[in-house]
Amino acid sequence: xxxxxxxxxxxxxxxxxxxxxxxxxxxxxxxxxxxxxxxxxxxxxxxxxxxxxxxxxxxxxxxxxxxxxxxxxxxxxxxxxxxxxxxxxxxxxxxxxxxxxxxxxxxxxxxxxxxxxxxxxxxxxxxxxxxxxxxxxxxxxxxxxxxxxxxxxxxxxxxxxxxxxxxxxxxxxxxxxxxxxxxxxxxxxxxxxxxxxxxxxxxxxxxxxxxxxxxxxxxxxxxxxxxxxxxxxxxxxxxxxxxxxxxxxxxxxxxxxxxxxxxxxxxxxxxxxxxx
Numbered sequence: 001x002x003x004x005x006x007x008x009x010x011x012x013x014x015x016x017x018x019x020x021x022x023x024x025x026x027x028x029x030x031x032x033x034x035x036x037x038x039x040x041x042x043x044x045x046x047x048x049x050x051x052x053x054x055x056x057x058x059x060x061x062x063x064x065x066x067x068x069x070x071x072x073x074x075x076x077x078x079x080x081x082x083x084x085x086x087x088x089x090x091x092x093x094x095x096x097x098x099x100x101x102x103x104x105x106x107x108x109x110x111x112x113x114x115x116x117x118x119x120x121x122x123x124x125x126x127x128x129x130x131x132x133x134x135x136x137x138x139x140x141x142x143x144x145x146x147x148x149x150x151x152x153x154x155x156x157x158x159x160x161x162x163x164x165x166x167x168x169x170x171x172x173x174x175x176x177x178x179x180x181x182x183x184x185x186x187x188x189x190x191x192x193x194x195x196x197x198x199x200x201x202x203x204x205x206x207x208x209x210x211x212x213x214x215x216x217x218x219x220x221x222x223x224x225x226x227x228x229x230x231x232x233x234x235x236x237x238x239x240x241x242x243x244x245x246x247x248x249x250x251x252x253x254x255x256x257x258x259x260x261x262x263x264x265x266x267x268x269x270x271x272x273x274x275x276x
Contacts, residue, residue, distance in 0.1 A: 119147075
């Protein structure tokens with residue numbers, strides 16, 4: 001769940017670039033005839049995103065006047081995403097906008113593809129709209145599928161101002177760390193519901209827990225050494241510094257939530273970090 005700056009590529013310009021060099025005269029004629037409509041659709045989509053009303057958009061309002069769903073799917077797959085197409089550079093630039101190459105939907109796995117925020121099968125006029133394309137991993141793209149209200153929007157929804165990710169330590173060995181989303185009370189209900197659904201549909205709790213378990217095993221030796229010298233309070237200070245450092249990077253990354261929960265657990269600081 002990462003916020004991204006809006007793409008520098010305009011929807012109409014991207015669409016027009018994808019039309020260059022199409023050999024099928026009939027298909028090209030259908031697509032060229034809808035250039036103005038693509039611009040209009042982009043305007044309506046952008047306004048809805050800025051006013052948090054994307055859920056209210058009617059799919060039928062985004063049907064192309066002349067071009068078919070098949071045409072637009074082809075345009076995305078063969079022209080924008082096609083590895084030998086002239087517009088592949090736009091696709092790659094959108095994908096590479098993900099910080100450290102991480103999926104904007106989970107923040108963990110590599111962004112290897114682009115996810116359509118609103119599915120191209122039902123919103124064809126947004127099929128190659130850069131503002132509708134978010135860098136994602138294949139797993140998140142698969143889990144989200146064609147669900148239109150399953151995730152927060154990386155370009156429109158503001159997530160970085162509040163702390164919403166929480167972790168809990170389960171006092172058993174090996175230590176288990178579980179994650180949940182805690183929506184701030186001032187979030188609009190629709191946004192809170194969407195954030196919760198994002199967390200559940202993309203199975204982020206399970207993903208973060210696995211990442212945390214692996215990281216804890218890597219930290220075990222260092223924690224053991226700190227404990228030998230400075231005891232539980234030394235571990236608490238050490239873990240607290242790690243929590244603060246990760247929070248400076250992103251206060252809602254799973255690492256910040258994990259280390260924060262660890263530092264507050266007397267059981268963990270007292271030796272609960274031991275694997276056996």
